[in-house]
Amino acid sequence: MNSLRTVLETGRxxxxxxxxxxxxTTMSxxxxxxxxxxxxxxxxxxxVDPARRLADALGLESFGNAVVEIESSALTRNGTxxxxxxxxxMIDTKASWDELIARCAPNADVRDKVLSNKLYRNLTERFVHSHDYIAMERLFEAQQSNGYDLVIVDTPPSRNALDVLxxxxxxxxxxxxxxxKLLTSQAQSRLFSLAAKPFFLVADRILGARFLTDITEFFTLFRTMEEGFVKRANEVEAVLKQQDTSFMVVTTLESAPLHEAEFLIDALxxxxxxxxxxxxxxxTPQELIEQAQAALAKLEASIQDPSFVQAVVKATEAVEPTAGQISRVVSTIARKSAEAVRKGESEHITLEALRKRSSGSQAELCICAISGAEIAQATALVALGESVRPA
Amino acid sequence: MDDKGALARSLATTELQFAAREVSPNLFAMSMNTEDSLREYIRLFVKNPLVNTFGPLAKILDFVANAAPGVKEILAVGKLCWEVREHNYDIVIVDAEATGHIVAQVDAPAILSGLVQVGVIREQTKWMQEILHDKATTGVVIVATPEEMPVLETMQLLDTLQNTTNVGVCAVVANRVHDDVVQGGDVAVFDSLWQAVQSNAMPSDAVEALRAPMQLLNVATQRRQNEVGNLEQLVARSREGGVMFMSLMDIDAHDHGVVASMTQVLKDELQ
Structure with a gap:
């Protein structure tokens, strides 16, 4: 097991x-x-799908299929x-598929026929599973190029990530x-193929002969690219299992994402x-929970103390609060922070269970503290990345 | 549609299967399985003894689903439309797949009807579309947490559904919306007190008693401020599209007690 910092420093x-x-996405x-x-x-x-604000934070007009470099000035912190x-x-499924077909097609005629095929267009534009393969293709392309030392891939949510892998x-x-093979064999031999007959009879009835012909034509064209696709699929699989490739599971400590994280840990x-x-x-940082817990005892003891109330009145005199407001605000602070402490304690128990689960899978458990701030610039992203530390 | 066991836990029942089961009076639940859906489809519509020579359906489905566009989507949405068409239930509620999948799913019959000119499936996509496109029968409910990305995704989904499909959106629900830490005139008092604590402009005992609890609440306050901005965008966009907007309590756990509380909140919001 490598630490997160080692992965970022030496991983590919x-x-x-x-x-x-x-x-x-933000974590990636x-x-x-x-x-x-x-x-x-x-x-x-x-x-796969960055938020507008993330593009803004990186100083980009928008993400696209083409790789863009983030301005060095956007990542400069305190003059460094x-x-x-x-x-x-960002992975653009349609554009990436078109590029892949252009590369794998044995000649320009096949390329043009595939690109203009009605089924191909629907497959690449409308249906989600076409996204899975192309995501792996882009990952491989980037990893193999000499352009980058480290490639970080943000996969689609949850189990769909497994579809991608x-x-x-x-x-x-x-x-x-x-x-x-049956579908793309010659029509004549197909007709007499005993094995294919039931399939074609049923398929003819459900889909109609015309659609079946369209599918057959499309897959006959597609099959000419078999060699390129299979070779590439083998290479992608090998890259995913290389020593310098590592996987990461991000979760919050709420029940549903945590359940999914446990599933992903096992599935990977x-x-x-x-x-x-x-x-x-x-x-919620454990230190803050402990400090709040210790302070709460003092606060609860102080609420009725006239000198404490007087201190609060003096501290807030600029806004001229009523006695009722003072009392309400102080008791709200006590009540709601006590609730937050209880939630934090429960998080701590969950975190311990996740630690056991992670170490059982030889993975390092890291935490990233909750923050109220939105990411508005790239340096905030750097700070967020830096704040991720072993639990 | 994408069963991870959460629905069964929420309904306090055992693992759900493709065959619907009555989990409490008048409430039935099932989990989608496209292989079982194909099996049921063949039983209902093909009625061809040669089907038995196909071998394992899973193997065939795997091939067909990977090869032909939209097969998985049509098998899933076809099953749902079938239940509606047959009036097997008064209402069918679908816990759909993730945002990126929903458009392909609800639009699968329309896309397939464009690809298939004749055959049984062509006719079937017609009645599926009638069900899906009738706004009195079918409506999409979009649920989002009030954070930036889910809100952005929701607005994009509203656009996509309205611009590229004929399927209506009937509600947008904001879930896990936090309460204000303090409200109204108390906000200024809270802020003023926090400033005093931060600058140690109070006796040290008072600062000690207040600093960590207020720091803890400040994260919640900041998040709440962000939520308000995100929700304003969502409300504006939802109203523009003529859809209902509901704000709900902070709900995380998936257990039956939470479901009961949420049912009450929805009931209150809808009345």
């Missing part, structure tokens, strides 16, 4: 997974910004420029399928991927 590929809404960008700031490395963050360079890109294997199975291990880091995000 980091795959970030986690449930939706846990701050995975933050770790990328921190790595570029701290180490003399060229870092690419490849994201970043040690490395940061790049970012399984995509190369599925692609190979697709080309190896007997059904594909079952697939033989190297899970290095589990990040518990938006955690």
């Amino acid at each position: 590929l980091v795959v970030v997974t986690g449930s939706g809404g846990v701050g995975k 960008a933050a770790l990328g910004a921190f790595a570029a700031s701290q180490y003399n490395r060229r870092v690419l963050v490849l994201t 420029p970043p040690a490395g360079r940061m790049f970012a890109a 399984d995509a190369p294997r599925r692609m190979k199975e697709f080309f190896a399928s007997r059904l594909l 291990r079952e697939r033989g991927f190297s899970l290095n880091t589990v990040i518990a995000n938006r955690v």
Whole structure:
């Protein structure tokens, strides 16, 4: 197991997974910004769906399929420029598929026929599973290029991340399928193929002969690219299992994302991927909970103390509060911070369970403290990445 | 649709299957499984003895789902529309897949009808579309937490649903909305007190008693301020689209008690 800092300093590929809404995209960008700031490395963050504000924070008009470099000035903190360079890109499924077809097609005729095929256009533009393979393709391309020392990939939420990771294997199975061979064999031989007959009878009835012909034509074209696709799928699978590739699970300590994180920890291990880091995000710092707990005893004892009330009145005199307001505000502070302490204590118990789960999977558990601030600039991303520390 | 066990936990029942089960009086639950959906489809519509020679359906489904566009989506949405068409229930509530999948799912019949010119499926996509496009029958409810990214995704989803599909949105629900720490005129008192604590402009005993508790609450206050900004955007966009907006209490856990409380909140909001 490597520490998170070691992964960022020496790793080549980091795959970030986690449930939706846990701050995975922001965390990917933050770790990328921190790595570029701290180490003399060229870092690419490849994201699936960044928020507008994240693009703003990185000083970008918008993310696109093409890689863009983040201005060095945007990552400069207290006059110190970043040690490395940061790049970012978003996966555009349609554009990436078109590029892939152009590369794998045996000739221009096949390329043009595939690109203009109605089924191909629907497949790449409308259906989600087409995204999975292309995400792996882009990851591989970036990792193999000499342009970057570290590639951080922000995957789609939760179990869909597993669809992405399984995509190369599925692609190979697709080309190896007997059904594909039957579907793309000559119509004449198909008609007499005993094995294919029931399939075609049913498929004709449900889908209609015309659609079946469209599918057959499309897959016949697609099959000409088998060699390129299968070779690439094998290479992608190998990259995912390389020593310098590590996986990361991001979660919050709420029940649903935590349940998903546990599922992902097991699923990644079952697939033989190297899970290095589990990040518990938006955690209330334990020190603050302990300090608040100690202070609460004093506060509760002070609420009725005339000298304490007098101190509060004096401190707030500029806004001329009524006695009722003073009493309400102080008792609200006591009540709500007591609730927050109880929540923090419960988080601590959850965190301990997650620590056991992580160490059982040889992964380092890190925490990122909860913050009220929105990320409005790249230096805030660097600071966020820097704040992630072992639990 | 994407069963992770949370629905079963929320309904305090055992693991859900494709076959619907009555989990409490008049409340039935099932989990979607596209292989079972294909099996049911073939049983209902194909009625061809040669089907048994297909071999394991899972293997065929795996191939077809990876190869033909929209197969998984149509098997899932087709099953739901079938239950509506047959009036098997008075209302069917679907816990849909993640945001990125929902458009492909609700639009699958329309897309497939554009691709398939004849055949049984062509006819079936017609009645599926009638069900999905009738706003008195079908409506999407979008649930979002009041953070920046979920709100942004919700607004994008509203646009996509309105611009690219004929499926209506009937409500946008903001979940896990935090309360203000203090309200009204008390905000100025709280802020003023926090300034005094930060600058040690109070006796040290008072500062000690107040600093950490107020620091803890300040995170909540800042998050609440961000939420307010995000929710304002969401409300404006939701009203523009003529959809209902509901703000709910802070709900995290998935247990039956929470579901009961949430039911009450929804009831109050809807009345």
